[in-house]
Amino acid sequence: MESNLLMNFEVDKENKTVNIKREFNASLSDVWSAWTEAEILDQWWAPAPFKSQTKSMEFKEGGRRLYAMVGQEGEERWSSFDYTSISPKTNFKYASTFCDSEGNPNSEFASSYWSVSFSEQDNSTFVDIAIKRDSLPELEKLIEMGFKEGITVTMKSLDKIFENRK
Amino acid sequence: MKRDIFQAIADPTRRAILVLIASNALTPNAIAEQFNTTRQAVSKHIKILNECELLDETKVGREIYYQLKIDKMKEVDQWLEQFKQIWESRFSQLDQVLINLKSKENGI
Numbered sequence: 001m002e003s004n005l006l007m008n009f010e011v012d013k014e015n016k017t018v019n020i021k022r023e024f025n026a027s028l029s030d031v032w033s034a035w036t037e038a039e040i041l042d043q044w045w046a047p048a049p050f051k052s053q054t055k056s057m058e059f060k061e062g063g064r065r066l067y068a069m070v071g072q073e074g075e076e077r078w079s080s081f082d083y084t085s086i087s088p089k090t091n092f093k094y095a096s097t098f099c100d101s102e103g104n105p106n107s108e109f110a111s112s113y114w115s116v117s118f119s120e121q122d123n124s125t126f127v128d129i130a131i132k133r134d135s136l137p138e139l140e141k142l143i144e145m146g147f148k149e150g151i152t153v154t155m156k157s158l159d160k161i162f163e164n165r166k
Numbered sequence: 167m168k169r170d171i172f173q174a175i176a177d178p179t180r181r182a183i184l185v186l187i188a189s190n191a192l193t194p195n196a197i198a199e200q201f202n203t204t205r206q207a208v209s210k211h212i213k214i215l216n217e218c219e220l221l222d223e224t225k226v227g228r229e230i231y232y233q234l235k236i237d238k239m240k241e242v243d244q245w246l247e248q249f250k251q252i253w254e255s256r257f258s259q260l261d262q263v264l265i266n267l268k269s270k271e272n273g274i
Contacts, residue, residue, distance in 0.1 A: 005257075022253075024261065
């Protein structure tokens with residue numbers, strides 16, 4: 001199903017941040033629950049065909065969520081969220097880190113820092129996500145090297161060329 | 167030295183060069199003419215693009231013609247698209263979860 005709800009996706013080079021904004025056709029309290037309660041979070045957090053499985057979650061400042069993205073072959077990719085700040089139904093912040101099933105961080109990747117904000121407007125709930133220094137090395141490079149301006153246009157013109165050359 | 171593809175597209179002139187040579191193989195002189203810049207400046211950009219393995223070279227007499235290696239460029243495009251798609255997929259799952267939550271509240 002194509003969604004006609006607003007979604008913005010942009011890379012902010014100066015602040016080394018990826019910004020994502022999305023509108024939801026639901027109450028603020030439901031959207032907040034969906035982001036902050038393990039049982040609901042596991043229903044949507046992993047993009048199909050992956051499944052999100054939370055091993056432990058303590059949603060409070062200084063608390064942690066330890067979870068795995070589980071693939072179809074049963075492969076597990078573990079991450080931890082360390083909650084640093086929580087303002088109920090307004091915003092929460094956490095550091096996300098790749099780790100093992102015991103929560104020991106994977107030293108090959110740096111943590112990324114997330115801030116998730118919630119607001120209500122005309123019966124819709126808006127979620128603003130800012131991801132700073134995402135640990136995916138490609139993204140880090142992407143941001144550092146400067147990507148946002150111009151590249152979309154470049155890619156569009158390239159797309160046309162790809163079509164013509166097929 | 168092998169460079170990273172993201173370094174290639176970091177610079178606006180290089181991005182423009184990529185678009186230019188995507189459709190036509192051009193010599194460094196022809197590229198320089200397009201950008202109102204020196205042959206030297208263009209050579210520097212071409213060197214970087216070459217180190218990123220983004221260019222196909224064809225020698226015709228004493229001239230070298232450069233053209234974009236399309237497949238290499240596609241990697242960047244696909245990568246960004248994948249990242250975006252992860253979020254789109256997540257959000258549409260969340261939409262469904264929210265519908266279920268709402269029905270539960272309404273006792274349906």
